[in-house]
Amino acid sequence: MSSEELTQACLKQIDETNEALNAVITVCPEQALESARAADSALAKGESKSLTGIPLLHKDIFCTRGVRTTCGSRMLEQFVPAYDATVVSKMKAEGVVMLGKCNMDEFAMGSSNETSFFGTVKNPWDLSCVPGGSSGGSAAALATGMAPLVTGTDTGGSIRQPASLCGVTGLKPTYGRVSRLGIIAFASSLDQAGPMARTAEDCALALTAMAGMDDGDSTSANLPVPDFHSALNPNLQGLRIGLPREYFNDDLNTDVRARIMAALSELEKAGASLIDIDLPHSHYAIATYYVIAPAEASANLARYDGVRFGYRCEQPSDLEDLYQRSRSEGFGEEVQRRILVGTYALSAGFYDAYFNKAQQVRRVITEDFRRAFEQVDVIAGPSAPGVAFPFGAKQQDPIAMYMEDIYTLAVNLAGLPGLSTPAGLINGMPVGLQLIGKPFDEQTILNAAHRLQIDTDWHSARPNLETIAS
Amino acid sequence: MNWEIVMGLEVHLQLATQSKIFSGSSAQFGAAPNEQADAVDLGMPGMLPVLNEQAVRYAVKFGLGIGARIGDRSVFDRKNYFYPDLPKGYQVSQFFSPIVCEGMFEVPLEDGTLFPIRITRAHLEEDAGKSVHDVFQQETGIDLNRAGTPLLEIVTEPDFRSAEQAVAYLKALHSLVTYLGISDGNMSEGSMRCDINVSLREKGSQTLGTRTEIKNVNSFRFVERAIHSEYERQADILESGGTITQETRLYDAEQNVTRSMRSKEVANDYRYFPEPDLLPIVIDSDYIEAVRATLPELPGAKRTRFTSDYGLSDYDAALIVPHHAMADYFEAVVQFCKAPKPAANWILGDLSGALNRNEMGIEESPITPERLAGLIVRIEDGTLSSKLAKQVFDAMWEGEGDTDEIVATRGLKQVSDSAALEAMVDEVIANSPDQVTQYLAADEAKRKKLSGFFVGQVMKASKGQANPQMLNALLLEKLNNQS
Structure with a gap:
């Protein structure tokens, strides 16, 4: 199959299903076909790279030169960057064919894709349910074959939770593994880009292409990038998997627990041992995250002021009016809520009680993981507390929505790699197993997921495309 | 309050x-x-x-x-x-x-x-x-x-x-x-x-x-x-x-x-x-x-060195040192002429004056440190009087060459030849009998004042090029021998 044929097939799939799913904001068919033909001629000449000719959709948070980049916001509805994000240019250099840009929660703030200015994304397994967020468009597009590979970003679970809810594999690398340059910032100390694909194997391939030190991102790690794909090793003999008591407590949904335990027993059969561990400060993760992330966001989003680029209100009467209306009209409710929370947490008189305290707790949570990893190689748990929920179910209750990321947030606070791999269905809806690795040890969690995908076919389950198109 | x-x-x-x-x-x-x-x-x-x-x-x-x-x-x-x-x-x-x-x-x-x-x-x-x-x-x-x-x-x-x-x-x-x-x-x-x-x-x-x-x-x-x-x-x-x-x-x-x-x-x-x-x-x-290894000598240390090594006054040092380029210029001049005091005087006096008038920094000075030093050398060795030196300085500013070239082309050399000076002194004394009589009648204090007339006459005759120290000595000797 040529890249052009594959690209045509993807574009056709987008054409047929996107109206129902709303997973993709911008499609670039001509550009995609042109790259596909270039890829085919490179393949013919034997000049292929690791991803030559592979169609791909980027989350609309990655800046793409000459292609509108909205970040799911009215604020950037018309924004066309003059530059590519490092991830975009690296993957381009490896030969990918970019099909377009995926829908997402506005500025990556959300766990259901309901905050996008461009409308909600439907979960392909049940169109009345959310796909998860914030990389919900990417997950839904991937699950329906609009592209075999998509990118996402994960600040508090935004790759792993939608991967779980849509039945795909998603990897959040270690903080610093992938350059943040050209990714529209939400919370700089937590944001990390990663791949989502049908298999751990494909994620390994994509991560190798995305990762690496970038002089343009001071927080990118100056470490060699292994070839995660060729290093994949399904032999789990001796692998120690830690099960945090704090995750497997009475709060865990029994159906989810059953699926997770089934997946873990597969890994046990493959030679891994399961060990109970403690992450004693886990219950502070949500509170900590919802101080730090909004605080950083309140500053990161200050540049959207209607002065230089982005949305500007009509006929501002003065500077104050320009600021207030451009931001009130340009940002949605959840984004405004987080800016307000973050501004408050940093305010004089509250800084020590909120931001500073949160930073301290963040270090304690990180230390919990460090200690746990003295006993185990991988930490396992659910990716999300349940399966996809109906639209509107949690929208009026921000705290209930924030609980969606209860198992993923701490991983961002500690800067660790984490992935979600399918672990079967509950009433026809997918559940994900989360595997958390040591810093910069993406390989071990990829290996474990890979083995699970050899031994089971959960990752092969697909939503019924015919019900979607009709 | x-x-x-x-x-x-x-x-x-x-x-x-x-x-x-x-x-x-x-x-x-x-x-x-x-x-x-x-x-x-x-x-x-x-x-x-x-x-x-x-x-x-x-x-x-x-x-x-x-x-x-x-x-x-x-x-x-x-x-x-x-x-x-x-x-x-x-x-x-x-x-x-x-x-x-x-x-x-x-x-x-x-x-x-x-x-x-x-x-x-x-x-x-x-x-x-x-x-x-x-x-x-x-x-x-x-x-x-x-x-x-x-x-x-x-x-x-x-x-x-x-x-x-x-x-x-x-x-x-x-x-x-x-x-x-x-x-x-x-x-x-x-x-x-x-x-x-x-x-x-x-x-x-x-x-x-x-x-x-x-x-x-x-x-x-x-x-x-x-x-x-x-x-x-x-x-x-x-x-x-x-x-x-x-x-x-x-x-x-x-x-x-x-x-x-x-x-x-x-x-x-x-x-x-x-x-x-x-x-x-x-x-x-x-x-x-x-980074410390790349630090230059800083103003404080330089002030101390300029006063102790070059014998500059605190006042002169405080004027020269703050301007890095001026301090460098000063040291370059001294390197050539070995005369720190006159170097400081020329830099703070005539040179700064000319630079200010022309709104120039010392880095842009048309007179290089070497040329200013050349001028000072010719003052120190008696070739130029301070009055002639100012003429040379002005000519040098206008780009007429170095001191020796200007002295040669303008014929500004100070007359330090005692025979030539003696001849001029003799002529002035011979042509001024009244003033000589007056001088001889005066007491010591008044004589000093009256001698100025003779100096002026010789300077006029020499077109300002007579070596003032030699002229003074010769004149006193001749006048006092008139009785």
Whole structure:
């Protein structure tokens, strides 16, 4: 199959299903076909790279030169960057064919894709349910074959939770593994880009292409990038998997627990041992995250002021009016809520009680993981507390929505790699197993997921495309 | 009542780096609006800062120059506020952990004494852009060329008790940073901007009064005048039983008054927090020593050396040393002529005068140090009188060649040939019998006065080229032998 044929097939799939799913904001068919033909001629000449000719959709948070980049916001509805994000240019250099840009929660703030200015994304397994967020468009597009590979970003679970809810594999690398340059910032100390694909194997391939030190991102790690794909090793003999008591407590949904335990027993059969561990400060993760992330966001989003680029209100009467209306009209409710929370947490008189305290707790949570990893190689748990929920179910209750990321947030606070791999269905809806690795040890969690995908076919389950198109 | 003024200074020093502190754009002054602003400077989505090592090195240089402690781990923070010329909506600065910690700076006063000023801290930050109000009708333009230019904000303790001390500090600071080569220190172009915190208290009181902050004063002279006018204003309020409002004021040079800008009570809460896009700056002793090795001789050490090695007065040293180029020029002249005192006199006198008249810096002087030294050599060896030397200097300024060439072409050589001088003296004496009689009749004191006539006549005859010392000796001898 040529890249052009594959690209045509993807574009056709987008054409047929996107109206129902709303997973993709911008499609670039001509550009995609042109790259596909270039890829085919490179393949013919034997000049292929690791991803030559592979169609791909980027989350609309990655800046793409000459292609509108909205970040799911009215604020950037018309924004066309003059530059590519490092991830975009690296993957381009490896030969990918970019099909377009995926829908997402506005500025990556959300766990259901309901905050996008461009409308909600439907979960392909049940169109009345959310796909998860914030990389919900990417997950839904991937699950329906609009592209075999998509990118996402994960600040508090935004790759792993939608991967779980849509039945795909998603990897959040270690903080610093992938350059943040050209990714529209939400919370700089937590944001990390990663791949989502049908298999751990494909994620390994994509991560190798995305990762690496970038002089343009001071927080990118100056470490060699292994070839995660060729290093994949399904032999789990001796692998120690830690099960945090704090995750497997009475709060865990029994159906989810059953699926997770089934997946873990597969890994046990493959030679891994399961060990109970403690992450004693886990219950502070949500509170900590919802101080730090909004605080950083309140500053990161200050540049959207209607002065230089982005949305500007009509006929501002003065500077104050320009600021207030451009931001009130340009940002949605959840984004405004987080800016307000973050501004408050940093305010004089509250800084020590909120931001500073949160930073301290963040270090304690990180230390919990460090200690746990003295006993185990991988930490396992659910990716999300349940399966996809109906639209509107949690929208009026921000705290209930924030609980969606209860198992993923701490991983961002500690800067660790984490992935979600399918672990079967509950009433026809997918559940994900989360595997958390040591810093910069993406390989071990990829290996474990890979083995699970050899031994089971959960990752092969697909939503019924015919019900979607009709 | 007797009031004491108490002041602390904050200087924003623009560092003379090639590029900006967090982007690759040029940091040079004077480009067309927004031509030196890239995507980082514009705060475009997804852009990230990358720290310019040269800015760090310059800050460390400054710290070492004032003997300050260098923070081994300094951290950038975001200072949040909205303003149209602040592209990101925050300024990257250092609030909690500055790069330069406490230090001491010895400021030379005019009387040659040293006045110690405690430096609280100096931190790195990025400059904002400029709002342009006078180009577009009804609209404000934004020029982001300056956005991201590296600044070092240098903060002192409230150690100043007079405007003179404040100006002396600023001049010494200017001298130091130009020696270090970290800034051009140009106040009129905004490379050195000064905020002055001013409060008054009763003489003898130990507690500080309420202060006002005078922002952005842009010349040494305005600093002095702004302080005097703010002192008067605060003293008037206090004398009449009023209280000072803590606020920011601007100096209006035309009216010579300070005006209220904004009250601190309603000032922004800047919500500082650590900048997550940048790593802490970790500075180890190897780095510090490597920077220390690049430090030039600093003004303090140079003043000491100029007085002890060259025998210059404190006064001369204090005039020459602050200007790095002038000090270098001086040393170059001395190297050629081995006559430090005359070198200092010529540089501070005729040369500075000519440079000032022509609005030139000493680096642009048409007279090279070697040529000035050549002139001094010819004075010292008696070839030229000081009067002739001034003619040679003027000719040299006009580019007529070196001293010997000018002496030759203009025939300016001093007549030191005793036979030739004797002949001229004899002729004048022979032609002036009345004056000779008068001279001989006079007492010792009057004779001295009367001898001037004969000197003048010989000088006239020699077209000013007679060696004055030889002429005097010869004339006295001849006159006294007339009886």
